[in-house]
Amino acid sequence: MIKKHYFYPLIIALFLISFHFYSFYQKSFFQMINLIKNKRYPTLYEKIQSENPYYEIWLLAKAGKNIYFIFEDKSDKNLDYNTTYFKQKQTRKKVNYYLSELKLNIDYFFYPKEIKPKFLWEVVYLYQGDFKKGDMIISDYELDEYWEKINSQIYSCVRKTALEEEYDKKFKNFYKRLKRLPISKKNFIPVNRHPEKPYYIYQVVN
Amino acid sequence: MLNIIFNKDNLIVFSFVFFIQILGLNFLLLFFKNFFKKNNLFLNLSYSWFFGNVIFSFLIFFFFVFKKLNFLNLNIFLGLFFLTSILLIFLFLKHKKEIKVKKSNLIYFVFTIIFFTPLIIESLTSFLISWDALAIWFLKAKALYFDQNILPFLKSENFYYSSQAYPLGIPLIINIYYRLINKVNDQAIQFYFVWFFINMSFLFFGLLINFFDKSFSKFILFLLTLTLMISSTFIIYSHNGYVDFQLGYIFLVIFSLAYFFIAKKENRFFYPKLILLGLGYSLMIKNEALPFSLISVFILLVIFGLNFGILNFVQKYFLYFLSFLPFLYWEFYRRINLIPSFLDGNLIPKKENLPRLKVVFNYFFLEYFNTDKYGLNLIIALLLIIFFGTILFYKGKIKKILPLFLILFFQIISYFYVFLITPFPYLVQLESSLERIFLHFIPLIYFLAIVFVFEGIKD
Numbered sequence: 043m044i045k046k047h048y049f050y051p052l053i054i055a056l057f058l059i060s061f062h063f064y065s066f067y068q069k070s071f072f073q074m075i076n077l078i079k080n081k082r083y084p085t086l087y088e089k090i091q092s093e094n095p096y097y098e099i100w101l102l103a104k105a106g107k108n109i110y111f112i113f114e115d116k117s118d119k120n121l122d123y124n125t126t127y128f129k130q131k132q133t134r135k136k137v138n139y140y141l142s143e144l145k146l147n148i149d150y151f152f153y154p155k156e157i158k159p160k161f162l163w164e165v166v167y168l169y170q171g172d173f174k175k176g177d178m179i180i181s182d183y184e185l186d187e188y189w190e191k192i193n194s195q196i197y198s199c200v201r202k203t204a205l206e207e208e209y210d211k212k213f214k215n216f217y218k219r220l221k222r223l224p225i226s227k228k229n230f231i232p233v234n235r236h237p238e239k240p241y242y243i244y245q246v247v248n
Numbered sequence: 249m250l251n252i253i254f255n256k257d258n259l260i261v262f263s264f265v266f267f268i269q270i271l272g273l274n275f276l277l278l279f280f281k282n283f284f285k286k287n288n289l290f291l292n293l294s295y296s297w298f299f300g301n302v303i304f305s306f307l308i309f310f311f312f313v314f315k316k317l318n319f320l321n322l323n324i325f326l327g328l329f330f331l332t333s334i335l336l337i338f339l340f341l342k343h344k345k346e347i348k349v350k351k352s353n354l355i356y357f358v359f360t361i362i363f364f365t366p367l368i369i370e371s372l373t374s375f376l377i378s379w380d381a382l383a384i385w386f387l388k389a390k391a392l393y394f395d396q397n398i399l400p401f402l403k404s405e406n407f408y409y410s411s412q413a414y415p416l417g418i419p420l421i422i423n424i425y426y427r428l429i430n431k432v433n434d435q436a437i438q439f440y441f442v443w444f445f446i447n448m449s450f451l452f453f454g455l456l457i458n459f460f461d462k463s464f465s466k467f468i469l470f471l472l473t474l475t476l477m478i479s480s481t482f483i484i485y486s487h488n489g490y491v492d493f494q495l496g497y498i499f500l501v502i503f504s505l506a507y508f509f510i511a512k513k514e515n516r517f518f519y520p521k522l523i524l525l526g527l528g529y530s531l532m533i534k535n536e537a538l539p540f541s542l543i544s545v546f547i548l549l550v551i552f553g554l555n556f557g558i559l560n561f562v563q564k565y566f567l568y569f570l571s572f573l574p575f576l577y578w579e580f581y582r583r584i585n586l587i588p589s590f591l592d593g594n595l596i597p598k599k600e601n602l603p604r605l606k607v608v609f610n611y612f613f614l615e616y617f618n619t620d621k622y623g624l625n626l627i628i629a630l631l632l633i634i635f636f637g638t639i640l641f642y643k644g645k646i647k648k649i650l651p652l653f654l655i656l657f658f659q660i661i662s663y664f665y666v667f668l669i670t671p672f673p674y675l676v677q678l679e680s681s682l683e684r685i686f687l688h689f690i691p692l693i694y695f696l697a698i699v700f701v702f703e704g705i706k707d
Contacts, residue, residue, distance in 0.1 A: 046463055057471040060623045064478035071366035074373040075249060086255045090435055094375040141409050143379070149406065150382045154394050156406045234484055235377070 070233050077229055093230035095238045096147040098223070102178055102243070103151035110169065111148055112181035113159030115239070116140040144182050144241050162188075166209065170216045179220065179244040186242075189217050220244040252372055257429050257436040260322070264425055265443050267329045269293075270336050272300025277339040280518055285346050289353040290454030297447040298501045299522070301421075302529040302571075308420045309532065309574045317396040322428045353457075356470055360449055363474065371442035371487040376434040381489020384410050386434050389422035393432060402587050413589030415578050417532030418491050438487040444494045445486035448691065449477045451497075455504060455695070459702040476694050481621045485687055492684040495534050499659075500691035502526040506544065507652055507699055510551070520548055520561075521568050528571025532578075535589070536688055539662035540655065541572075547651045590671060597668035604674055608667045612660075615682050626690065629697035636697075636704030645703055652699070656692050 078089040091100055102109060140159075148157050160169065162183060191197055192210050202210070223243045252258060273296040276284045284292055311317050340347070361368075376386060387410055391401035402412045425437050453473040460469060485493040502523055509519035527544055530537035552561035582589070616626055640646040663685050667674050 049464075050468060053468055053471055053475070056624060056628070057475045060475045060478050060625070063480050063623060064483065067480065067483050068366050071370040075252070075369065078373070086252065087257070087433055087435055090373055090375050094377065096377075139408055141383075146379065146382050146409075150387055150390070153387065153390050154401075156404065158406070232377070234480075 067233060070231075074230060092226070093228050095228055096144070096151070096241075097228070098225050098243055099144075099147050099180065099241075100151045102180070103148075103155075108174070108177045109148075109152070109157050110165060110173070110177065110179045111145070111157045111159045112162050112165055112179060112183055112185075113140070113142070113145060114162055114181070114183040115142055116161075142182065143238055144180070148180060163209070166212045166216050170212070170219075173219065173246045175246055175248060177246040179246070181242045181244065182239065184240070184242055185217055185220065185244065186222060188213065219246055219248050221247045249369065252369065255436075257433045258372055258439070260429050261425060261433075261436040261439045263329055264325070264428060265440055267325070267332060268300040268304050269297050269443075270300070270329075270332045271303055272296030272298065274332055274335050274339060275299050275303050277336075277343065280522065281343065282515065283518060283522070285343070288454050288457050289349050289357060290450040291458060292454075293357075294447045294451035294454060295501065297443065297450075298498070298526065302525050305417050305421065305529055305532055306571070306574065308424055309416075309577075312392075312396065312416065312420055313577060315396050317392065317423065317427065320424055320427050322430070325428050352466060356453070356466060359470065360446070360453070364446055364449070367445070367483065367486060368439065368442055371438040372436060374435060374438055374487065376438075376489055378488040378490055381434075384414060385418050385491055386422060386489055388414075388416065388419035389426065390432055392416070392419055392423035393426040399585060402582075402585070412587045413582055413592075414535060415532050415575065417529070417574075418494070434489070438489070441487040441489065441494065444497045445477070445482065448493075448497045448500065449473055451500060451504070452476055452691075452694070452698075455698060459698060463705070475623075476625060479622045479625060481683060481687065481690075485684070490684060491533055492687040495530070495536060496687045496689070496691045498526065498530045498533060498537070499540055499688060500695060502530065502540075502544065503652060503655065503692050503695055506547070506655065507649075507695070510648060510651055517564065520565050523548065524565060524568035525571045528568075528573075528575065531572065531575035535591075536662075536685075540659050543655050543658040547654060551651070591666070591669065594669045594671055597665070601668050601674075604667055605664060607675070608664055608678060611678055611682055615686055621683065622686075622690065626693060629693050632697040633693075633700050636700035639704045640700065649696075649699060649703065652692075652696060656689060656696065659689055659692075 074090060074093065077093055078086075081089045081092060083089045083092060091097055094100060145159060162181075162185075165179075192213065221244065223245055225241075225243065273292070276292070276296055276299060283295075287295065308317075311319065376382060387407065388398070388401070391398055395401070398416070401407060421440065422434075422437050425440065426432050429436075453470060456464075456469040456472055457466065482493065505519050505523050505526065509516050509523065512519075523544065527537070527541040531541055549558060549561060552558060581587075615621075616630075619627070637646065640649065667678055670677055
């Protein structure tokens with residue numbers, strides 16, 4: 043006859059196996075408390091938010107700044123299943139909607155304001171005339187990289203079309219008006235999360 | 249840590265959650281007294297949390313329909329909190345002799361809270377970062393907070409990704425909290441989410457006590473409950489802003505009520521009332537509740553049809569079908585406003601999609617045996633179901649549990665069906681949603697295993 047207490051070691055062993063995984067998370071549960079205890083922000087919300095990888099975006103939304111969003115990474119890798127092949131009710135046409143975590147956070151933090159994403163060429167050709175001092179640019183593309191590229195010696199040797207030359211000239215004018223703002227280092231180490239792609243913030247200074 | 253607990257927004261979220269809990273306690277004590285008296289402390293806590301949410305969600309939906317969400321603010325909430333607390337004290341004093349709360353249960357209640365305190369603290373100190381939380385649930389809550397008319401948001405091309413056709417149950421609740429504190433705080437409200445987790449622990453512990461109190465010590469049952477609850481997937485989804493864990497809890501509550509209805513021999517006709525209310529609520533949370541609700545109602549109809557007559561069922565429970573009104577209203581609202589769902593017009597599977605079934609099955613199979621995510625729990629649950637299912641089959645008692653099995657089976661099949669008809673690249677959708685789909689029915693598998701063991705060793 044099998045007695046009930048014969049099961050006890052089995053149940054305890056099962057618990058210990060599960061607890062082993064749980065204790066891994068348990069260590070991270072208090073991570074945030076340790077990180078925020080010496081922070082000097084006015085609210086608990088901001089103390090915690092300051093460890094959010096998109097904290098600087100949240101700050102811009104909170105400050106109500108005028109924002110331009112350069113969204114270059116419209117590759118197929120960025121097509122989310124929610125947004126791909128969306129069937130429009132009226133046209134019955136399938137349209138790709140590109141979405142990135144950066145766009146998601148911008149949309150969320152800035153709501154109800156809608157920040158329409160733009161390509162860099164659109165900003166360079168069409169919108170830079172609209173920029174005012176103090177306006178901010180969030181970009182998923184590092185403008186400094188392109189600036190360095192077009193100022194390099196190798197690039198000066200490359201033959202360019204008139205269109206490319208015009209673009210570079212306009213870009214230079216555009217870039218000279220900008221100041222790159224630092225993005226603070228976040229110390230919070232999330233469990234089970236992919237590292238986010240970098241983003242860049244520029245301020246229009248003249 | 250004290251500055252976290254005594255933070256104003258956190259104190260309001262505690263009150264908000266306890267208000268919903270008290271609402272549920274009052275509801276059960278007022279209308280389902282006998283059910284309440286029969287249950288142990290943990291079942292009562294969990295069922296009251298569930299029905300508190302049911303009542304509160306219906307009420308808020310009513311406010312939403314008539315565009316009266318602005319009516320709710322902190323003063324009105326505190327008034328309601330006071331009145332419901334007074335009513336609870338009155339009801340408790342009235343039924344004091346009939347409600348037995350064992351001291352040992354109170355001790356285990358404190359143990360449970362202490363054990364999960366780190367998780368609760370984490371829920372209060374986490375920034376919101378998960379994809380669906382930002383893209384769907386919390387974005388909609390924000391939209392509702394800024395404008396009680398959500399149509400402009402749903403119509404905006406900029407937010408096409410936010411699965412506009414999904415029902416508004418959870419965003420409505422979040423938006424009410426924002427209205428109480430008069431700002432957006434997507435950190436503190438995660439306590440509301442983690443309370444579902446705590447209540448699922450209460451429910452499993454309550455059920456285990458209910459079934460095995462005489463066979464096993466409470467401590468062993470407590471350890472078993474913790475074993476079920478602390479798998480990594482449950483922890484991750486307990487408060488990250490996805491609503492799949494919450495849906496799993498809702499399914500579990502309804503599933504357990506369905507079992508009690510089938511298993512009890514007498515005084516059981518109030519269970520369909522609770523089940524119908526629960527199904528109506530589940531349809532306010534996520535579209536995945538539709539197949540679950542359809543099969544559950546179908547099974548209720550069959551049971552009544554075979555034993556008491558369909559007419560009897562309609563007469564007894566007609567009123568409770570009103571709980572489906574929020575779902576019907578939402579379906580009507582989204583269709584007349586041309587808010588599309590990805591399933592609209594795609595209901596017939598194409599023949600060339602049939603080979604997908606094999607792939608989907610393989611993915612499900614691999615996910616089921618993923619010990620990183622679920623420990624050994626799902627494997628052991630499956631073995632227990634097979635072993636005790638065989639015993640029940642030979643004892644001729646399997647018929648009793650068949651309806652539960654059918655509900656679970658139909659729910660799983662419905663996911664296969666969706667992958668057959670989806671217009672999206674199905675593999676991308678499958679890979680990104682599989683883990684969350686599993687959250688819907690893992691609690692049901694655990695429950696089935698518990699019931700199979702209980703029925704198997706009974707007599």
